[in-house]
Amino acid sequence: SNLLAMRRFSYLLFLLLLVAAIDGFAQGVLKTEYMPASSFRDEAGNKLGSGDLLKFTGAYTLPFSLKQNASGQPVMWSASVRGTYAMLNNRQMALDIHPDEVLSGSLNLTHVRPLSKKWYMIASLGAGIYSAPDAITWQSVLVNGGVIFVYKCRKNLDIGVGAGLTNSFGVPIAMPMFFLNWQLSGNYEVNVNLSSGVEVSGAVRLGDRFKLRLVAMEMDGISSVMDVEGKSMIYASVMMRSYLCPEYKIGKKSCLYLGIGGNWLRSGDLTKRTLKGFVDNMFSDKDDPYFNPTVYFSAGVKCGF
Secondary structure, eight states: HHHHHHHHHHHHHHHHHHHOOOOSSSEEEEEEEEEEEEEEEEOOOOEEEEEEEEEEEEEEEEEEEEEEEETTOOOOOOOOEEEEEEEEEEGGGGGGEEEEEEEEEEEEEEEEEEEESEEEEEEEEEEEEEEOOOOOGGEEEEEEEEEEEEEEEEEEEEEEEEEEEEEESSSEEEEEEEEEEEESSEEEEEEEEESSSEEEEEEESSSSSEEEEEEEEEEEEEEEEEEEETTEEEEEEEEEEEEEEEEOOOOOSEEEEEEEEEEEEOOOEEEEEEHHHHHHHHOOOOOOEEEOOOEEEEEEEEOOO
């Protein structure tokens, strides 16, 4: 079914988000997101409860070493820090699956090195805490890493493939990773990015300071290690949305923005932190419970240097 295909895709995306955070360089973001209450339903469409979501995110990526090789190509080391706090206001049976709060914080070290005129490598290693704020233990620490080999097809198009590693399910699990970054700039912009999430967007400039962006698809998620009846479980929720996003430039590379649109997918899944739990969830024919679509609001500030 379409729901089953989407569940498997969202589950893979959730794992890739944990494996390696390949963020843009020299930039920061602070944002607030809100999804009003919608029904929580099982695979048959029966209502199990409802819930809304309020999420705060802060992230910053800064190169601390930037050199050039003999061909003038950049050799870069950077550090990325990211924190998310989410409040899930759940009702009825939705309380049985979803935590009330999720707190995640991660630190990643990334290295970019050219291999030839067209090829370069991105390597990332990091760790983070994924837990409820009052339940942080050593079990809450997840380690991630990845290596991607990227081919620069054109000046504005990079495509890559590699492998990543995560201990989200107790034992280290390796999986393939993909990288895509395509951008068109000017008065009209197009951006397709698959690195630390999924984003497909276009924008038009409306003067020196205003820009109207249409985000056709954006996917990300939240996760938390949970103790359920003495068993270590991992909670995963992946969200997919579309929205209009006016931006107002407040500096050379900084802007304020608002977003309004729709959130089309919000999954909820609890899985045992074992290899068997990973395999059973990945290849199960059973659809996971899901939230109905709802309105999406966001506001924030982005800055670059």
